[in-house]
Amino acid sequence: MIPNAYRSLHCNAVRPEHIGQTVTLCGWVNSARDHGGVIFIDLRDREGLTQVVFRPEENADVAAQSHVLRDEDVVQIIGKVSARLSGTENSKLPTGEVEVVALELKVLNKSDVLPFHLDRELSNEDMRMKYRYLDLRRERMNKNIRTRHKITNAARNYLDGNGFVEVETPILSNPTPEGARDFLVPARLSPSKFFALPQAPQQYKQLLMVAGLERYFQIARCFRDEDLRADRQPEFTQIDIEASFIEQNDIVNLVEGLLASMFKAGQGVDIPLPFPRMTYQEAMDRYGSDKPDTRYGVEIVDMADVFAESGFKIFRSTLENGGVVRAINAKGFAGITTGQMIRLNELAIQAGMKVKQLAFIKIENGEYKSPLWKFFGEVEQKALVEKMNGEEGDIIFFYAGTWEDACNILGKVRLEIANMMNLTKDSTALNFLWVVDFPLLAFSPEDQSWVAVHHPFTRPKSEDVALLEAGEYGKVRAEAYDVVLNGYELGGGSIRIHESDLQAKMFSVLGVTPEEQELKFSHILEAFKFGAPPHGGLALGLDRIAMLVCGEDSIREVIAFPKNNKACDLMTDSPTNVDFKSLRELYIQSTWKEKKLEAATVPVTPIV
C-alpha cells in the first residue's frame, strides 16, 4: 500500500538519495517553528520524522497557508527533497541530512489543542486512559504495541514451525473448577443458565489431545473476575500449549526455544540455552520463593548445624521442635537506615512473623552489633560468621520458626533488601530459570481440605503415586514446572493425568463428590476412557513477557486498551448501564441498591 495516492514514502524514509526528487508525505505536525517568518515543521508518521520547510520563494501561497499549522494537524505535503544547509543537519534523526521543501500542502484534518503534551511523561494515569488514543501516539507506546506484535508473531511462527496447530476454543464456555471467580454471561436461549468466560482453555486443549491433534497452541484470551490488586487485568492473553506423546523435557526444550525466539524478535538478543533448572524445594530453601530472582545473591542459609546446641534458647528450641533457623546476609548494608529497618519489619510481620523485629547482627567497625550476640558461645559465633561469610559492613538477618514461614518471610525480606540496595538497577541480565518438582497438593486451612497446587488435571510423579494411594498427600510431587525470569513467573504447566481412574481419584482427594464429578466433569472423565494419549502442556503470560521485553514495569504499558484497577475502561466509559428491555430478554434483573439509598432511614424499593 506504499506508495499510494496519499504518499510516496514514509517520513523516516526520506534520505540524501532522494535529493532533487518530488515526494508526497502524510502525517501529523509533530511541531511547528517560525524562523523569521519561514515555517518549519517536523512531520510525523508512525515510522518517524521528516523536516518540512515552507519557503515563500518556492510557493508563496503554500508558505502563507503554512502559518495556520498547529501541532497534531493531519496534513499531506508534496515537496522537493533538498540537502539541509551545512551546519543545520540533525545527526539524531535518520532523516537529519535532508528536508522537504513544500510545494503543496493539504490539511486533511485540523486538530484541537491536545489535553496533554505527547513529548512529556504524564503521571495522571486516568488522563492517559481517558485519552488512550492520544497516549498511544507517543513513540514509546507505539513501539511497545509494535514490539508486542513482533514477539507474538515470533511465537506463532516458532510453534507453527514445530508442528503446532492453532485452534480457537470457545469464549462462551463453562465455569472453571477450583479457579478464581468467573465472568458470567446470561444465556438468552437457555433462560436462567449462564456461560462463563474461560480462565484458560484447559479442558478444551486436553480434549483436543483426546481428539488426536497431538500438538495444539493458541494465543488465547482469558478472563478472571478478581479484585484488581497489583498489576492484574480482568482479561489477559496467554500462549497456550498442549502436546501428546511427550515428557516434561520435551516441553522444557520447546518453551526455551520459544522464549528465545520471542526475545530475539523483541530485543535482538540471543538468550543462552538451556535455562538452569531448580527444584521447588531448592528454590524455597535458597530464595524463599517459587519464582526466585537469581540476578543477585542474598541467599537464605540454613543455620541448623550452627545453632543445634545454641546458648540462645529460642533458636535451639525451634530446632528441637522441628522448626528451622535461617539467615540472610545483606552484604555491605550495615548502613541500613532506621526507616528501612522499620519497613523490613513491617514486611516480615505482613508475611507472618510473630515477633516485632527480625533478629540481626550488624558488623561495623570490627564489632558485632546485635542484641543476640552475647547469647552465642564463641564456637557458635565463629561458625556463624564463617557460614554467613560475615564481613565488615554486612548485616545478617535471622528467622526461627516453621519452614514455610522462614521461606516466606526471608524470601520477602530478601526482595526488599535487593530493592533498597538497588541491586538490579540498570541490570540487563535475563535470568531465566525452570522451577520443577512442585508439590501436587497443598492443605488449605481455610477450606480444611486439600487443593491442587497447579490444577486438578496435573499428574503426580510416577514414583509418588504410591504416596497418593497411601494418603500421604503432602509428600506427592507433581509433574509440574514453571518458567521464571528475573523473579517473574512467565508461565507454568504440567504433564496431565490421562487415565479416567486416576483423574477420578484426584477429584476425590480434592473433595469433589461423585455426584459433582458426574455433573461437572463427566465429559472429561468419559473422554479419558476413549483412548486419551499421554499429554501435557504449559501456558505463558503474553502480557508479562511483552512487558519484560519492552522493559516496562506494568502490563498496562503493553496493552492497547487496558482497564483501570476498578476494571473500567475510562475511554469508552465501559462497563455501562443497559436498558431494561435488554435485561428482560435475558430473564435477569439487577438487585443493586445505591449505597446512599441503603443509608437512608426510610424503607426503599430495590432498583429493578
Next chain:
Amino acid sequence: MIPNAYRSLHCNAVRPEHIGQTVTLCGWVNSARDHGGVIFIDLRDREGLTQVVFRPEENADVAAQSHVLRDEDVVQIIGKVSARLSGTENSKLPTGEVEVVALELKVLNKSDVLPFHLDRELSNEDMRMKYRYLDLRRERMNKNIRTRHKITNAARNYLDGNGFVEVETPILSNPTPEGARDFLVPARLSPSKFFALPQAPQQYKQLLMVAGLERYFQIARCFRDEDLRADRQPEFTQIDIEASFIEQNDIVNLVEGLLASMFKAGQGVDIPLPFPRMTYQEAMDRYGSDKPDTRYGVEIVDMADVFAESGFKIFRSTLENGGVVRAINAKGFAGITTGQMIRLNELAIQAGMKVKQLAFIKIENGEYKSPLWKFFGEVEQKALVEKMNGEEGDIIFFYAGTWEDACNILGKVRLEIANMMNLTKDSTALNFLWVVDFPLLAFSPEDQSWVAVHHPFTRPKSEDVALLEAGEYGKVRAEAYDVVLNGYELGGGSIRIHESDLQAKMFSVLGVTPEEQELKFSHILEAFKFGAPPHGGLALGLDRIAMLVCGEDSIREVIAFPKNNKACDLMTDSPTNVDFKSLRELYIQSTWKEKKLEAATVPVTPIV
C-alpha cells in the same frame, strides 16, 4: 519434539529407506485384524497410518499380548521396518510398501468401544457434538482444523508482510450501536452495570487510527446474541483490518492479495487477480442480490422497452406507475416438475410476491406455453423472445412490481433454479467479485427512520455529500465495498468518516439525539477533533472462508467446538446453572419461571 522418548518417527514417515531399522511409533489402533492367529494393526497418528504385524516368531510374548488390542487403544510400538511380502503392498498408503514387525508393545491407554464408528459419516449431529473429541479424530475433521490453521497463518504473514500490526482489543467492551443483540456481562466491580461482548472491534480499530498506528489487523473473536437461524454461531472470527491514508483501491488490492495467499495456502491454487468489480446497482439489476453467484447466468433482464406499450395491462400499468418488469430465462428447464414450480412460487411469495404464481412462458415443441402469451402482440412476442434468447426447452419467468421486489424475488428464484438445475454441481470455479458503491442509508419502514446500510461510521462518497446535506438520503452512495465468492459474502468494509462534524451529522440523520451522541459516542466524536487521519478498512469472515477453502457446507465443520442451533455446547453441557452466591456477588437475579409452572393454574413464586 520429534524424535523424543515416545517416538522416533511419525506413522506416515515409515518408508522403504527405513527397512532394517528399529523404529518407535505411537498412536491409536485404527483397526486390528487376525490373519490365522497373527495380529495386524493399522497404527494411526495425526500424520497417517503404518501397518504393524505381531509375528510370534519375532517375539512370542508380544504377539500373545497383541490379541488384547482393540480399536482406538493408545499404544507405543518398537519394531523393525520390513518390506511387505510381494503382492501385499498397499498402493493407497504412503507407507504401503513397508510394515513394522513389532518387537515391543506398550499399551499407553485402553479404549472403550466408541459410541460411533470413525470411518462412517454420522448424520446424528447431536452425537457428533456431544463426542466432538471423537468426531475430530476423523481424517476430514483433522484436515479441516489444520487447513484453518494454515490459512489463518497465511493471512497473518501476508498482513505482517504488508506492515500491518496485530493489536488485541478488549472482549469486555461496550454495546454496539445499531447492531444485533449483544451478549452482556455483569460487572461485579461496577454493580448494575454491564460489559458487552464486541460484535466487531469497530470503534477500537478506528481509535487505533487516531492513535497513529496507520495499519492494524486482528484475527478477532466477535459475538452476536441472535436466534441461530441458518448457519450462524454466537461467536465467530473475523479478520479485521483498518488503515490510514488509504483509498478504497488500496484496501481492494490488499484484500485481493490476502485472499489469494489464503487460498494458495489452503488449496494450493493461484487465484487470478484482480477480481471483477460491479456496482451495487448492477449486481441488483442483473442478479437480484448484493452477493451474486456469478458461476452461472440465468440473469435478470429489464423488459421495460419490450412491454412499454404492452397489450398485457398489468405489465404496462406497472411500468407507467414507475415500477419494473423483469424476467429470467431458465435455459433448458422447461421440464420443470409441478413440485418444483410450487416450490418456486412459495419462495417468491416468501420474498414478497403479492400474487400466487410467477408469470412464465415455457417453450416446448415449438410452442409458447403461457397464460400470458395471448395478451402480447406479435411485435411484442418477437421482441420478448429475442431479448430473452428464448429457445426450445427454455422457461422464462416474469415479475412486475417495484424495483426492490423484482430484485429480491427474481434473485431468490434464480438461486433456487440454479439449485434445482444443479448448475454448480462439481464446479471448482472460484468466482470472486467486488460489489461497490453501496447506498449509504436505507429507510426502515418498521422503525420509520433511516438506518445505515453498512454502519454509522461509513463515509458518503465525496460527490454525494451534497445529496446528504440536501436531505436526499436515499440517493447517497457510500464508500463501501463487499467481497463476494460464489454467492457468499466473504466480508465488507468502507472508508470511514474522520471529521467530527460529518460524524455528528451522520448520527443526526440516523436519529441519534445530541444527548445520546454525548452519552454513547463522545469518545469517538472527541477523538476525531484531535487529528484523526483519513482511514478505512474491512472485515472478512474467517469461518466462512475456511468453510469454502475446505469445501464444506457449514461453518460448524471448520470450528473445533461449535455451538448447536440453541447456542449450546453439548460436549461440556454449556451454558450451565450457577450457584446463587455467584449471582448475588454480581447483584443480579434470574426472573425465569419454568414454562410448566406458568402453565399451572395455581399461583407460583418466581424462582429467584
